Amino acid sequence: MSEPDRGRAANADPPLQLHVVPAEPSTSPHWRGLLDAGNEAAFGSTWLALQCSRIAGVAAGLLLIRPVHSDAQCLSLTWPARDIQVSDLSRLAEQAFAERRVVVAPGRVGPEASPAQHVALIVALPLGATTPIAAAAIALTTTAGVSAVAPETVAEQLRWGAGWLETLPWARRAKDLSLDVARAASCLDLLATVGAQPRLPEAGISIVNELATRLRCDRVSMGVVKRNGTVRLQAMSHSASFKHESHLADSIENAMDEAVEQSRCVAYPLLPVMEYAVHIAHQALAEGSKTVGATTMSVVLNGNHGEPIGALTFERHRAEPFTADTLQLAEAIAALLGPQIGLQLRANRWVAGRLIDRLRDGADALFGPRRPGFKLAAIAVAALALTAAFAHGEHRITAKSVLEAELQRAAIAPFDGYIRTVPVRAGDTVQSGDLLVALEDRDLVLDRLKWRAERDKLLQRHREALAKHDRNNLVLLEPQIRQAESQLELANEKLVRARILAPFDGIVVSGDLSQMLGSPVEKGKILFEIAPLDAYRLIVQVDERDVRYVAVGQSGTVALAGQPGNLLPLTLSKITPVTVAEEGRNSFRIEARLSEPGLHLRPGMEGVAKIETGRRSLVWIWMHPVFDWLHLAAWKYLP
Template sequence: MAAPDSLPVDSAASPAAGVRMFEHLAALQARVLAADGFAPAACAFVTELAERLGCDRVSLGVRHRDAVELVAVSHGQPGANVANDRELASAMEETLANGVTVCVPDCDGPSRIAAAHSGLVRRFGGSACSIVLMHRGKAVGVICLERRGRNRFERAEIEQLEHLLCLVGPVLHLRWLDEQPLGARIAAAVRVWLALGKQGDGYIKRLGFAAALLLLALAALMPAPSYIGGRARVEGSVQRALVASLEGYLQAVHVRPGDRVTSGQLLVELADRDLRLEQRKLVGQLDQHENAYAHAIARGDRAQAVVHMARAAEAKAQLELVGSRLERVQIVAPFDGMVVAGDLSQSVGAPVELGAPLVTVASEERFRVIVRVDERDIAAIAPAREGSLALSALPWESLSIRVVRVSPIAVVADGENVFEVEAELLGTSGELRPGLQGVAKIEAGKRPLLASWSRRALDWARLTLWSWTGWP
């Protein structure tokens, strides 16, 4: 005896029977809708049903996957623990397995598979009838009615009860669904929607749309780490630019960029011929003034002695100045490292000005990373934030970095306004060289993926709206 999903029209039924059925329906739905919450509604429903049908016990079970969870018994307290009655639960699960109404003893002759119902009847005596609650073509619960004694369930009574439950069952199911978590409700709606899609030709489209909608919901709700990227370059943590200490000409260049140097190694030589000539001239002048001073002392000419002594002191000072300038014509490495800038091999003999940069030497012991961050993203960067660095020369190796300093002054690079962020390397790699470039990603907290992807577009739209309308 199948549980119908819609109310059939029976032209042979008497008007009085139809009126009584609608009275039962109105009373049951009123009890369900008037209760505050699903548990009180279920308890009120099974109690009203037991009183109207003269049953000793009426129980309600809700389908949970392939099992039944007992939620209410007649004349019981709302929310009472009825899950311990395994015989009753087994009878309800048996009804779900059959997919039809199960009655013991069967009013139409031999019963279907009803071992659990037979055990339930032997335990309490009398008769038992279980009816499936349907909602949109799917079994969502079971109602089990029990009578003790010889008062059996008649066929007409069961049919009328099936008609009532096919109308009240969806109301009960919706009350139960309203109290489920949001995720469970969304999953139930998607399952129903897909089930409807299987009935037509657009199942694949519906499935694809549902998957896209699910991915969009996950992107909009699920927080994920957000990163801010920018172009990056590797520099030595200690870097020294060596400049020309005097005006002159390049005489010799001993290194080129990429060469490793040691502390004190000669790098560049400036021409010193003019300084050597001036040094000889000053040495001669110093000797003359010292001899003249000695003759003036011998003659007792104190005035001339003072004059020549002052001139000798002046020549000596100039000689010391020329000596110090001669020492600076040789540019040496201040520490062990690598030449990273200054290819002067093709400029030997060219004039250089005072203070002109010649070569740049960087230390190879420690490195730092300079990341160029767009001005629109700089507010999310702060010291101590960590990130990762991927270099063009080492694309398969990711290096960990930590922000040390954020420059407060913006610079223009490649037509964009950027801030330079200094970071330190947390790991080491034997293949690092000063001057390597790549891309760095710095953590910027957690936010939904959709918010991260649309942030730039929203900022642009907000700024454009403000520029047009002045709205904040």
């Protein structure tokens, strides 16, 4: 360490010594009373006595504590506790509380209805930092109209002590919060107990056993509301089984019915919050089982418009009647368990029971005060049903359709040969006499020249024989000449047929030989198919279930896929007894004529046709497929 550092260390202040002296507990009974007070009245009385003892010359004192609820009365406490005249004290305290200021005025204090009352100086002021929570009035004895203590000193002392009173709302809130936390914990534990059981009987036993332990009850019972509105006992604490026909079960069910019918908690003896509640069945249950108190409450299913679905009955067989706190805890538990129990009730019901519930819910929505949208929808459905029952419409059968040419000609190969020229292909429009395909004709030309030369040679020989009058030669040459002429005509005909021409105006619907130039073709092979442009027929594929409604001469319309906005009228011309299996269904082939064929129609176009079969009721039109299916299913499966 350097010299400067040593110098600074030597001149530094010595360390402070901390002396801890244990505090002596206060021996004043008033201070001890503040700490041990169990309620607001005891706390306020002790606080007032403490303040009056610390102020000299106090003749009397009054403390008004504002209630938690606005509709309750103020708590009025006096010092000394004996009967004294406090009308002036109360009046000035209320004035100070209302005006929120210190009020100093003379008044009379002393025993009530006694001539010993005397005039004192009363100091009244509100107590509270921001919002007054109480008001105090202190009466000071006077001598010749002057008190021994100044009013300002009294007010200062009361303000210093007001901090104790300001803790009262927080104490109330802490107490309420602790009760709420305890109730919430109990409710959540019970909810977990119910959720752990898959069925209602096991869940009911777990609930009543847990409630009997938590609420210190000798017996807890749970019942559920039946369809006739009465309650049936479901579970009883500490009992695996019980007899429904026993007197005890009947008494408990009567008590539950009593609570459910009133839709409120009922107890015997009645609690202050149960004013005007009918408790005859509870009294009978209590007297029959020698209980000091019994209570029952309805468990409300929130998802079912608040209707009761069950009840819980609590019994105590000792001198420990139910309190308001116990009742509030039981109500909180019932409100939380109600929806869960309702869900398990619905889950355990059969299909018929669930159907009845759905019908009841629908009736409540239809005739109840709520759900206006549901009512409007029901009215609309009813109006639609009435309209469908009495109104009639056109029954139309919908079916697939395809357009075909009414007349179709095939261009075939007239003889074995080779393709030379193909000026058209499928889809081209041709006129009558246009060349479709030309076959190779060089061999045919040579063959024609051959037979022409043969014919000329035979004719020359015939003329020579005729000039020589050679009858034998003439007889031999005439057949040879006819044969040569026939072969020549055949060669000419083949040359003509080597050029295949269009037989009429139309469109080439099939055939494409543009990639087969020079390829050989056999006699009779179809080279092209031609259809006219103004003669079509529509093939409608009607389902076998609808063919019974179809007849020749019926009309309808068709919308082709290539022209969906152009509806073409049609008339049925022929019903062929031939079925076609397609997509797992059988359909009949029905021919129809187009009344107004368009200019842009082409064979092979597909669309959807609607055939009008006559006017029927709308209900029959919409429902007859369902009825047909039901009839067939009944015939198939019924013995």
